[in-house]
Each structure stands twice: as structure tokens, then as C-alpha cells.
Amino acid sequence: AQTVTQSQPEMSVQEAETVTLSCTYDTSESDYYLFWYKQPPSRQMILVIRQEAYKQQNATENRFSVNFQKAAKSFSLKISDSQLGDAAMYFCAYRRNYGGATNKLIFGTGTLLAVQP
């Protein structure tokens, strides 16, 4: 079974600094997607960034970038120039292709990020 591990329950960063959140996963599949979701205190889950396993190039979205190491099964999120609005719970998630009508997201346990002014 696929598992997703986030080993940092809580992290803190100073405003304008850079922080990296860690995620590792376990799978025997070759075709899958990885995601980082953000859940602010308002509770609405928002997709931050996604990575397709067959793409070697690391995904970037503005201040957010990932370091995808497929062989090591590692998928870390780097937030540059941290802002107060980045404070949230961050979930790493994995999704594989079951084929057809099934699609299941498997989440890690989350990392609570605090941003200090």
C-alpha cells in the first residue's frame, strides 16, 4: 500500500525567509502524481503545486517550488520569501492511476507552518 510521510509536525519561519517542508512516500508504481495542499485556518484546502512522476523537471509556482527525487521517493516543498498568509497546515499527497473511474488521494499527516513577523 502507498504511504506518505511528513516527519515535521510543526515548522516556523521568519517573514521573507525561506523554508523547506519534507515529504517522503512509498510506492511500487511508476505512474503517479504528487501534490502539496495548503489548509489555512479558514479550513478550505487549496492546491499549491503538483508534480507528475514522469517529469524530471521540478515544478514551480511563483514562490513555491519542489525538489522531487524519484529514486529517493522524496518530495519537498520550498517556500521562498515567506509571507504571513503562508501560515497554514501543509499536506503532501500522492495519487496513482487506478484506471478508469477510481481516483484516490493519499495524504500525509501534515506540517503546521507558522510565519513570524
Place this chain on the structure above:
Amino acid sequence: DTEVTQTPKHLVMGMTNKKSLKCEQHMGHRAMYWYKQKAKKPPELMFVYSYEKLSINESVPSRFSPECPNSSLLNLHLHALQPEDSALYLCASSQRTGLTYEQYFGPGTRLTVT
């Protein structure tokens, strides 16, 4: 419009009550999902609907009964719940259930069972 709406925002119910949670999207998505999230835990998938048909039931107790009356609406009917069912219930939708389709989440319904 990438919005998934959920009503009510908060719900308190007794163990003998019957209530329903509602989820709506107008993005033309044909896949809809129910998740349960306990405090400080990740969401756990409960049900997946694809083209208004139930495609995944993650062994959820029968006191939770999903319904998808049309492509825009997803309900979760609740009956004889237990206090441990208190949680945030999240709805999500995606264009299809395939691997490449992003899931959009609603804000959730905070359920308290007394």
C-alpha cells in the same frame, strides 16, 4: 468559477437525529468526493462519485449514506451517528476521476454529534 460550496457550515446533532450535508459545484465536474477530517489529521476519503454513480466506498458505516441526485449536487445523509463521528466533512470535485484532474475542495461542514 472554481468554487465548491457546502451547507451548513456548522451542524450539531443528537445521536438519534437525521440530518443531511449538502455540496454543490457549477464547474461542470463529473466527479465528486466526500472526505472526513478529524482535528489535526489529514482528510480521509469516504466516497467517490463518477457521473452520478458511486465508484468508491471506503468501507464507511451505513449510518453515512451518500447521494448524488445530479451532476452538480452531492448529499451526505446522516442517521444514528456516534460522538466519534464528530469531524470536519469536506466535499471535493474534479472534472473527471482520472489522474490528471485536480480536486477542488469546499470549506467543509463542522459536525458535532452530542
